Amino acid sequence: MRYLPVFLDLQGRRALVLGGGDVAERKADALRRAGAVVELAARFDPALLQGCAVAIGADAGEAELAALSAAAQAAGIPVNVVDRPALCSFITPSVIDRDPLLVAVSTGGAAPVLARLVRARIEALIPPAWGRLAALADSLKMEVRRALPDTVQRRRVLERTLGGRVADLVFAGQDDAARDEMRREVAAARDGADGAAAGIVYLVGAGPGAADLLTLRAHRLMGEADVIVHDARVTGEILDMARRDAERVLAGGEAAALLVRLGREGRKVVRLRRAPASGRDAEADALEAAGIACEVVPGA
Secondary structure, three states, X not given: OOOOOOOOOOOOOEEEEEOOHHHHHHHXXXXXXXXXXXXXXXXXXXXXXXXXXXXXEOOOOHHHHHHHHHHHHHOOOOEEEOOOHHHOOOOOOEEEEEOOEEEEEOOOOOOHHHHHHHHHHHHHHOOOHHHHHHHHHHHOHHHHHHHOOXXXXXXXXXXXXXXXXXXXXXXXXXXXXXXXXXXXXXXXXXXXXXXXXXXXXXXXXXXXXXXXXXXXXXXXXXXXXXXXXXXXXXXXXXXXXXXXXXXXXXXXXXXXXXXXXXXXXOOEEEEEEXXXXXXXXXXXXXXXXXXXXXXXXOOO
16 A cells, blocks of 8 residues: 545635646645635745645646645655656545535545546445534544443444444434434343343355455455454455554464354354355354354355
C-alpha cells in the first residue's frame, strides 16, 4: 500500500487553489463542500501558503505549479497538483458521499478511470439512506457507550441493530421509529434482557491462498470477527481482509481447545484453514461437544 488513506477535517481552515478554469473551480467547490475557506489565485506567491491546511494546483503554468509544490512540501502543507504525480504529496480519490458516511476509491494514480468505474458500482450498493443511518448512529454514540461500556458487547449490539430492523426502518423513511428501536435494543442489552453474549466459531476454508478467490460470505465474516485463528500457510493477503482491530492468533497443536475457550468467552471467531473446510472434523467435534455454535463455511 503506497498511500495512506486519510480524511482531512477542513472546517473553517484555509485552502489554496492555484490556477483557473473548470478544473480549478471543481477543486475549489469540493473544498468548500468540505467546509474550507478557499482562496483562488492565478499566480503563485509563497505568502499565499500562510495558514493554509492544504494546497491544490490546476490549470496554471508548469513553473508556477512546481513552485507551489516545492514551497508547500517544504512547509509541511499537503499539496496536490492535478495530473502531476511527481509534484503531489497526496492524491485525491473518487468519493461516494453519503454524509456523514464517505467512501473513497483510488488506484494510486495508476488508472483514475477505473477508480471512477468502481465508484459507480459502489454507489449503486449504497443508497443515500445510508447517510441517515450513519447520522443516527453518530447521534446516539455517546449514549450507547455509556450504556454498553464493554467494547465486544457494544460492537455485537451495533452490528445487530445497524444491520437489522433499525436499518430497515431508516430505509423506509421512519427515522424516529428507528431511533426508538435502537434505544430499546441497547437498553435490553444493558439490562441483560437479550441474554449473555453467545460465542460462535466459523470454520472457513481459505482455499489455495489467493484473496480474490474467497467467497463473499468469507469476506463478510472476516470483517465481523473478533478473532481470526489461522494456519501458518494462510497468506498475509487473506489476513488483511480481516477487521483491523481483530485479534489474529496463529493456530498451534491445541487449536481445538483454543476455539472452545474463545467461544466460551463469547467471541465471534473465524478459523481460517488453507485446506477447504468441509464435512466434520476434530475442531468441529470439540466445539459441538462443548456446546459452542459452529458452522463450516467454504471459503473459496
